[in-house]
Amino acid sequence: EAQVTQNPRYLITVTGKKLTVTCSQNMNHEYMSWYRQDPGLGLRQIYYSMNVEVTDKGDVPEGYKVSRKEKRNFPLILESPSPNQTSLYFCASSPPWGRGDSYEQYFGPGTRLTVT
Amino acid sequence: AQSVSQHNHHVILSEAASLELGCNYSYGGTVNLFWYVQYPGQHLQLLLKYFSGDPLVKGIKGFEAEFIKSKFSFNLRKPSVQWSDTAEYFCAVTASGGSYIPTFGRGTSLIVHP
Numbered sequence: 197e198a199q200v201t202q203n204p205r206y207l208i209t210v211t212g213k214k215l216t217v218t219c220s221q222n223m224n225h226e227y228m229s230w231y232r233q234d235p236g237l238g239l240r241q242i243y244y245s246m247n248v249e250v251t252d253k254g255d256v257p258e259g260y261k262v263s264r265k266e267k268r269n270f271p272l273i274l275e276s277p278s279p280n281q282t283s284l285y286f287c288a289s290s291p292p293w294g295r296g297d298s299y300e301q302y303f304g305p306g307t308r309l310t311v312t
Numbered sequence: 313a314q315s316v317s318q319h320n321h322h323v324i325l326s327e328a329a330s331l332e333l334g335c336n337y338s339y340g341g342t343v344n345l346f347w348y349v350q351y352p353g354q355h356l357q358l359l360l361k362y363f364s365g366d367p368l369v370k371g372i373k374g375f376e377a378e379f380i381k382s383k384f385s386f387n388l389r390k391p392s393v394q395w396s397d398t399a400e401y402f403c404a405v406t407a408s409g410g411s412y413i414p415t416f417g418r419g420t421s422l423i424v425h426p
Contacts, residue, residue: 231416236321238418239356239402254413286355299344299406301414303355 198223200304202287208310209277217272217307219287225302227290228270229254230262232283233306239286245270277311284308314339314405318417325393326425333388333420335377335403342408345386347377350400350419359401362386363408373397395426 200221209215221228229244231254241254245264259281261273270289274281287304319334337343347359360371367379377388386403403417 236418239416241413244413288356299414300346300358300361301348301356301404303348303357305355 198302200287200289200302202285202304202307204307205305206308208312210312211278212276215274215277215309217274217285217287217309219270219272219304220268221270221287221289221302222268223289223291223302224267225289226267226292228264229288229290229301230260230270230272231286231288232256232281233286234283242272242285277309279311282309282311314343314407314415316403316405316415316417318401318403318420320420321418322421322423324423324425327395328392329424331388331390331393331397331422333401333403333422335386335388335417337384337386337403337405337415339384339405339407344406344408345377345379346404346406346414347371347375347386347388348402348404348416350402352399356402359388393422393424395424398422398424 203218226247230242231239233239240256242260243262245251251262285307288301315338317336345362348356349359350356360369362369362379370376375390379386400419400421402419404414406414
């Protein structure tokens, strides 16, 4: 089954304790991205990656890191989480440009993070 | 850079009422347009999309949207909503032939009363 998976789905942690949220897709998509969703603010892009070893900042990158060592994986790293990073996080992937379904985003199930 | 405005933040309807959610974008070139839906507790999924051709696009579950280029709009419609349509709806735009970077609107929360 074609899908985007994220782990963990729920995480409660304390300020300053490094954490990683994994994201993996099995559709051979080149483009991957991370969003956070907050009430009243909609979806805001954190980081995106056009391909392996190619990453760039989105709208709200502060406090986050990413890496893209393999095409299928795009982990989100919070080196020193703070309470304002409490949010719902979504990973998404998209086919390469030129295909019929280009730009359509395939979303993971979400990770609800609480930082106390 | 493109931007997307969704004018209705919260919409409350009764079952069988008609729905229209507004979406306007700003971008001078050719665009691809999307509506995504997020049911309570679930992830976003594609409702419909416009790439080219017929500006009236039909999606899943009886939804449709019309691309009006002169108005930079891509409004979502459904003639008769159901309780199960209760969800958050997001409009999104990407620049055709450009980068992959999509821009999402802030979303519209739809509540349908039975």
